[in-house]
Amino acid sequence: MLLEVHVEKKFADFACRFDFSVSSKKCGVFGPSGNGKSTLMHMISGLLEPDKGLIKLNGTVLYDKEKGINLPPEARRVGVVFQHALLFPHMSVKKNLHYGLKRVTAAEHSINPDQLIRVLQLGGLLDRRVSKLSGGERQRVALGRTILACPHLILLDEPLTGLDHRLKYQIIPDLKRVFAEFSIPLLFISHSLQEMRMMTDEVLVLEDGKVSNHIATEDLARTRLGSGGRGYxxxxxxxxxxxxxxxxxxxxxxxxxxxxxxxxxxxxxxxxxxxxxxxxxxxxxxxxxxxxxxxxxxxxxxxxxxxxxxxxxxxxxxxxxxxxxxxxxxxxxxxxxxxxxxxxxxxxxxx
Structure with a gap:
């Protein structure tokens, strides 16, 4: 995977300028709220248009201001799993999952649904309404639906925020297992350093709308020794x-x-x-x-x-x-x- 991002975006009271490339399959986007993490995610996925610049994924141009290219979200092959699993409440778990299959042609189907259901441990939930699911189960269904669309990259936007301590650490093994099993690149967006260490190999550190550092996740953790009350x-x-x-x-x-x-x-x-x-x-x-x-x-x-x-x-x-x-x-x-x-x-x- 090679993601190249060189974009700018200005708001009334905030400006972002991102200039980086990532080749790791497990990269994080780290920083406190208000530093541009969600803005970056929305520009990569096509939900927000930059003011200028270039975005490329594996050589395919997703956005190029000068050439007038701005692929719509459904054409970018970039999946997004949001903090709040945006499932269809009127559908069963099975129908939510199969919605992802409808987003790609039969020729593009590269993931076996039965295998994914097994890896995500969703077999016993297929006939259940999503309103009857726990927070962790909803996130697993949202991830499965996104993966069945066969994306070339998945963005996980604070997927564990809002889950209690027990649920958070129940879903992390599922996330790690599914990305290892299907070898899908991910950008894991979070303000939690511990989540970063469990999910990523390297991190883009965001400060004031810019990438201030591109560093191995463990190196980032060790640079913060003594910087908090809890320790490493x-x-x-x-x-x-x-x-x-x-x-x-x-x-x-x-x-x-x-x-x-x-x-x-x-x-x-x-x-x-x-x-x-x-x-x-x-x-x-x-x-x-x-x-x-x-x-x-x-x-x-x-x-x-x-x-x-x-x-x-x-x-x-x-x-x-x-x-x-x-x-x-x-x-x-x-x-x-x-x-x-x-x-x-x-x-x-x-x-």
């Missing part, structure tokens, strides 16, 4: 849960980790806050924490009031945040051997 979130994939009596033993690769027992003891992705990780130069003789990992320091990151420490834990990366005084007193530097210690209660299941 390590996203940890854990497998093979085992009941040890009072705790659960999970595995991060070949590393055993102890977690609190929960009702949903299953493999998944967990959050571990960087500020919940304590660093020791030697293995502590006694501690109430259940997890102690021998690690090697890869690098350190300096911030205004904290220091980030990137750890290599048998090939797995963890980031810890400590005060600069501790970094100096423990003489932590690249190549140092440390022990990372954290409690069984420090993990939060995401999905």
């Amino acid at each position: 979130t390590n996203l940890v994939d854990l497998e093979r849960p085992e009941d040890t009596g009072r705790l659960l033993r999970y595995w991060m690769g070949n590393i055993p980790l102890m977690l609190l027992k929960t009702e949903d003891a299953a493999p998944g992705q967990f959050a571990l806050n960087s500020r919940d990780i304590l660093l020791f130069k030697k293995h502590p003789e006694a501690t109430s924490a259940r997890n102690m990992l021998s690690c090697v320091v890869r690098k350190t990151y300096q911030t205004d009031w904290l220091s980030g420490v990137e750890l290599d834990c048998q090939g797995h990366t963890l980031i810890a945040e400590i005060v600069p005084q501790s970094l100096e007193e423990l003489d932590i530097r690249p190549g140092s051997k440390v022990v990372a210690v954290f409690k069984a209660s420090a993990f939060e299941r995401l999905w």
Whole structure:
């Protein structure tokens, strides 16, 4: 996928000027409200005409002011999934899904509807009215309808905003699964850095109607170490849960980790806050924490009031945040051997 955008748009009190190209299949558009994210999405999809410039997708000109080209939305092969799933309330789930098929010719059908329904886990919902669906189910139906139109690019405009914590992390695996299964490029638009990290590989950072940075998603997250009250979130994939009596033993690769027992003891992705990780130069003789990992320091990151420490834990990366005084007193530097210690209660299941 190659998306090229060189456009300008002026409003009464705001002006946008976007100048970038994207080749990644999983790119984010990140920034707080009021910086042009929705304006950019609407111009790419054809819902808003720029004042001037050029938009190309895979070599096809979608908009060219000088040449008088402005393809209508239905001709651009760009799908949009909005924050509020805009489904047809008078139709069943099945009819909503099949509406996407009607938007392309039979020769352009490249996605098997039955396969998509299986991947999105919609088989049990096909005869249900959309008014009877949960927020997460509605978003899965909206995504399925868009994908069945066989787009060359999908724009997801804040698709998780408005969903509660539980529903949000239920739908993220479905989103990841379907885009991996059908290899469809996406632009994921959000103001949530954590959502960006779970859905994208690189990010366009928008500020004041311009792209201020085009950066790898993880690099963006690490540039913000110490910039908020919550700290950096390590996203940890854990497998093979085992009941040890009072705790659960999970595995991060070949590393055993102890977690609190929960009702949903299953493999998944967990959050571990960087500020919940304590660093020791030697293995502590006694501690109430259940997890102690021998690690090697890869690098350190300096911030205004904290220091980030990137750890290599048998090939797995963890980031810890400590005060600069501790970094100096423990003489932590690249190549140092440390022990990372954290409690069984420090993990939060995401999905």
